Amino acid sequence: MNLENVTVELRPRGEWEAAELGGRMVRRDAGTIYRVWFAMTLPAVALMALVTWFTNWGGLALLLYWWLEPITDGPILRIISRRLFGEEPDTRSNLKAVFSIAWRNKIYWLSPHRLHFARSTMMPVTQLEGLTGARRRARAKTLGARIFSHGVGVTAVYQHLVLALYVGMILLIFMLMPESVQQSWGQDWFSMFWDTRTKMTEISDLVIFYLAQSALHPWFVGAGFGLYINCRTQLEAWDIEVAFRRMLQRRAALKAAASLLIVIFLVPLPSFGQETEVADEMTHQIQGYWTDEELKAPLESVGKLEELDIFEEVDDWQRIEKPAKRERDFSGNAMEDFFEGLAQIVSVIVEFALWITVALLLLVIFLSRERWMPYLKPLDLKKKNAPRVILAGGEVRAEELPDDIPQSAMSLWKEGRRREALALLYRGTVYAAVTHYNVRLPKSATENMCVAAVARSTDREQTAFFRRVVSAWIRCAYASELVDEETVAGLCRDWPSHFKAVQQ
Amino acid sequence: MSEYESHIASLSEKLETLRQEIGKAFIGQPDTVNSVLLSLLAGGHVLLEGVPGLGKTLLVKALSRSIGVEFARIQFTPDMMPSDVSGHAVYEPSKDSFRVRRGPVFTNLLLADEINRAPAKTQAALLEVMQEGQVTIEGTPSKLEPPFMVVATQNPIEHEGTYPLPEAQLDRFLLKVLIDYPGQNDEVRIAAAATGNRVGDALYVDALEPVMRREDILMAQKLAAAATVDDAVLDYAARISRHTRDASGIRIGAGPRGTISMIRAARGAAVMHGRHFVTPDDIREVAIPALRHRIALSPELEIESYKPDDILKETIKDVIAPRQ
Numbered sequence: 001m002n003l004e005n006v007t008v009e010l011r012p013r014g015e016w017e018a019a020e021l022g023g024r025m026v027r028r029d030a031g032t033i034y035r036v037w038f039a040m041t042l043p044a045v046a047l048m049a050l051v052t053w054f055t056n057w058g059g060l061a062l063l064l065y066w067w068l069e070p071i072t073d074g075p076i077l078r079i080i081s082r083r084l085f086g087e088e089p090d091t092r093s094n095l096k097a098v099f100s101i102a103w104r105n106k107i108y109w110l111s112p113h114r115l116h117f118a119r120s121t122m123m124p125v126t127q128l129e130g131l132t133g134a135r136r137r138a139r140a141k142t143l144g145a146r147i148f149s150h151g152v153g154v155t156a157v158y159q160h161l162v163l164a165l166y167v168g169m170i171l172l173i174f175m176l177m178p179e180s181v182q183q184s185w186g187q188d189w190f191s192m193f194w195d196t197r198t199k200m201t202e203i204s205d206l207v208i209f210y211l212a213q214s215a216l217h218p219w220f221v222g223a224g225f226g227l228y229i230n231c232r233t234q235l236e237a238w239d240i241e242v243a244f245r246r247m248l249q250r251r252a253a254l255k256a257a258a259s260l261l262i263v264i265f266l267v268p269l270p271s272f273g274q275e276t277e278v279a280d281e282m283t284h285q286i287q288g289y290w291t292d293e294e295l296k297a298p299l300e301s302v303g304k305l306e307e308l309d310i311f312e313e314v315d316d317w318q319r320i321e322k323p324a325k326r327e328r329d330f331s332g333n334a335m336e337d338f339f340e341g342l343a344q345i346v347s348v349i350v351e352f353a354l355w356i357t358v359a360l361l362l363l364v365i366f367l368s369r370e371r372w373m374p375y376l377k378p379l380d381l382k383k384k385n386a387p388r389v390i391l392a393g394g395e396v397r398a399e400e401l402p403d404d405i406p407q408s409a410m411s412l413w414k415e416g417r418r419r420e421a422l423a424l425l426y427r428g429t430v431y432a433a434v435t436h437y438n439v440r441l442p443k444s445a446t447e448n449m450c451v452a453a454v455a456r457s458t459d460r461e462q463t464a465f466f467r468r469v470v471s472a473w474i475r476c477a478y479a480s481e482l483v484d485e486e487t488v489a490g491l492c493r494d495w496p497s498h499f500k501a502v503q504q
Numbered sequence: 505m506s507e508y509e510s511h512i513a514s515l516s517e518k519l520e521t522l523r524q525e526i527g528k529a530f531i532g533q534p535d536t537v538n539s540v541l542l543s544l545l546a547g548g549h550v551l552l553e554g555v556p557g558l559g560k561t562l563l564v565k566a567l568s569r570s571i572g573v574e575f576a577r578i579q580f581t582p583d584m585m586p587s588d589v590s591g592h593a594v595y596e597p598s599k600d601s602f603r604v605r606r607g608p609v610f611t612n613l614l615l616a617d618e619i620n621r622a623p624a625k626t627q628a629a630l631l632e633v634m635q636e637g638q639v640t641i642e643g644t645p646s647k648l649e650p651p652f653m654v655v656a657t658q659n660p661i662e663h664e665g666t667y668p669l670p671e672a673q674l675d676r677f678l679l680k681v682l683i684d685y686p687g688q689n690d691e692v693r694i695a696a697a698a699t700g701n702r703v704g705d706a707l708y709v710d711a712l713e714p715v716m717r718r719e720d721i722l723m724a725q726k727l728a729a730a731a732t733v734d735d736a737v738l739d740y741a742a743r744i745s746r747h748t749r750d751a752s753g754i755r756i757g758a759g760p761r762g763t764i765s766m767i768r769a770a771r772g773a774a775v776m777h778g779r780h781f782v783t784p785d786d787i788r789e790v791a792i793p794a795l796r797h798r799i800a801l802s803p804e805l806e807i808e809s810y811k812p813d814d815i816l817k818e819t820i821k822d823v824i825a826p827r828q
Contacts, residue, residue: 187809443825444823446783447825474783478781478782478783
């Protein structure tokens with residue numbers, strides 16, 4: 001990496017200007033980049049189209065193609081980075097390097113880091129610098145502190161533009177489509193259920209996505225690279241290094257010119273004393289600059305960014321002393337003092353409001369604990385939770401039911417509280433079915449739905465018994481008719497044999 | 505078992521026989537047959553919706569043949585006038601007077617084929633007859649002989665030149681029943697029945713025997729009307745109906761007539777199940793056919809091709825069943 005050969009002006013830029021610079025770098029070598037891009041991606045798209053055509057995995061193929069997108073970043077980065085340092089783009093050499101470059105350090109980017117929000121800015125760290133592990137993390141942290149948010153912005157703009165282009169192309173196709181096929185194609189294309197789409201639709205989908213991606217992806221990579229280069233320019237003072245080098249070159253030229261002047265004019269002509277003094281002063285000034293050795297060391301060290309990293313990994317807790325409170329410093333300007341005071345009042349109010357909000361949130365969390373506490377219970381694996389059974393809008397709890405349900409029901413029956421007896425028998429049976437046989441009942445389940453759910457989870461005998469209970473209950477509940485005592489006694493007698501474990 | 509219960513049990517058996525008899529001509533689609541029968545028991549009218557060729561006309565013919573009542577059919581067209589439905593007065597020069605010629609509406613079982621092809625005023629004339637149970641010709645009202653049931657059909661795919669029934673008129677139908685394509689086995693049976701040693705492809709109902717009489721139907725309607733409906737069940741039906749007004753995705757919910765229709769149809773369902781009382785399951789069974797034509801979906805859901813049935817299923821799931 002020779003900074004003297006850099007083909008763009010190295011100077012600190014604003015982040016969006018840097019991203020635009022990256023775009024311009026892509027535009028400069030668009031021909032080479034697109035040749036390499038299509039050579040790289042067309043076979044992949046053709047393969048995915050074949051997979052879609054011959055299998056039912058069209059959706060998966062599109063997803064896979066999208067997921068592998070980072071592989072294409074490397075060759076594009078190679079072209080624009082080499083061009084940055086003065087190397088003329090050569091399609092043939094770039095094509096030859098595609099396979100070695102494309103997969104370089106890509107395991108990281110094909111893992112869930114594929115979803116990194118600022119991939120384009122961080123890709124050069126692994127692709128160009130070849131950093132991995134802790135070194136990559138340290139570098140990413142250093143760069144991320146400055147350009148992560150802009151990298152996210154670039155990604156967001158890219159994704160939205162791809163989406164807009166993709167949807168736009170689909171709509172254009174629809175607008176140009178004959179009306180006779182518009183409805184069927186439309187239903188097919190916008191089908192919510194992927195498996196109902198035709199293969200031709202899925203392949204068209206893949207191709208349209210590929211075209212949208214092709215139009216924008218090199219610019220996305222370029223913008224991220226521009227941000228990356230600008231960040232390094234600022235962190236490693238590349239612009240200063242270049243200035244130093246130019247200064248050294250000028251100094252060498254001055255030295256030669258001064259020597260020549262002294263030989264030709266100053267020695268034979270003492271009357272030129274004034275000029276001699278000027279020349280001496282110039283020589284002194286030049287000699288007063290750093291020597292080559294003095295300049296060489298810091299310039300070389302500038303390239304080692306690790307030494308410039310301002311972050312330090314700390315493994316233990318350290319107390320940070322609170323800085324002394326700054327005394328309020330009035331500027332004497334009444335207007336400034338007024339706004340400063342106003343700002344302080346507003347900040348106190350906002351802080352107070354935030355604390356109140358936090359307190360209210362905590363209060364809401366505390367008051368709603370009954371709602372969310374049950375969700376935490378499954379974490380306690382040792383404790384088996386009793387399932388919730390909702391009947392008539394209320395939850396039936398084990399503690400609300402007597403220990404011996406059939407005996408209690410029979411007692412109520414004999415006391416003349418017959419509806420209560422049947423209600424207890426029914427509630428107890430439903431609860432026992434849920435707890436004992438893991439029958440799942442939605443809150444809107446009617447009696448027949450309960451029977452159907454029990455039939456799905458138990459054997460024929462249990463279902464028949466449950467049906468008998470339900471039959472007795474619905475007659476009582478909805479026809480206000482009681483079954484005879486023998487029926488109730490039979491149900492109470494048979495109950496323990498079906499729900500013995502529950503009763504115990 | 506009380507006398508009422510024994511009547512119900514007997515009726516349930518007859519209805520089962522009736523179902524089997526209809527099934528000889530109208531093969532498969534048991535839910536559709538049940539819906540039409542329980543609507544008959546409830547004294548309501550049915551709107552049948554399905555693509556052409558699914559046997560809508562055949563079902564009504566088979567029903568009329570099996571219960572031994574009068575049957576008439578009106579094929580609605582855009583040039584049809586109200587008098588073509590209700591009838592009109594004809595001048596007789598020989599007697600120098602007007603004679604009333606009764607329209608096809610004077611029957612027991614009326615098939616209003618493709619009702620949405622008739623203009624609004626003709627539809628309104630029929631719907632008025634359905635509501636009032638009487639016809640006024642030249643200022644003279646005439647009561648229709650009970651039982652009177654209209655089975656109207658409409659085609660969901662052809663909208664060219666049709667006059668869709670407005671919500672207020674759809675409300676007059678007790679149930680809206682959708683006829684779907686038959687299953688594989690049923691289709692094979694239909695094909696065999698339609699092509700076995702016959703000229704043409706029509707399915708005939710001549711072989712059907714009347715298994716119930718007009719009096720039986722009237723009695724069945726009385727028995728259904730007397731079925732017990734507990735307050736909890738009434739409350740459940742009302743809650744379902746009210747929930748459609750609050751549910752997201754529904755622009756216009758069902759009105760009180762929706763609740764009433766659910767109860768009426770549920771009584772029919774209870775009787776068909778051999779019960780003299782209505783349970784929440786009966787309400788649930790009839791809720792969708794009773795409400796699907798009484799709600800209007802929000803435009804977003806319509807654009808996304810949701811059907812009223814999809815939303816109603818979710819809505820009903822939110823309503824807690826009245827188990828005590």
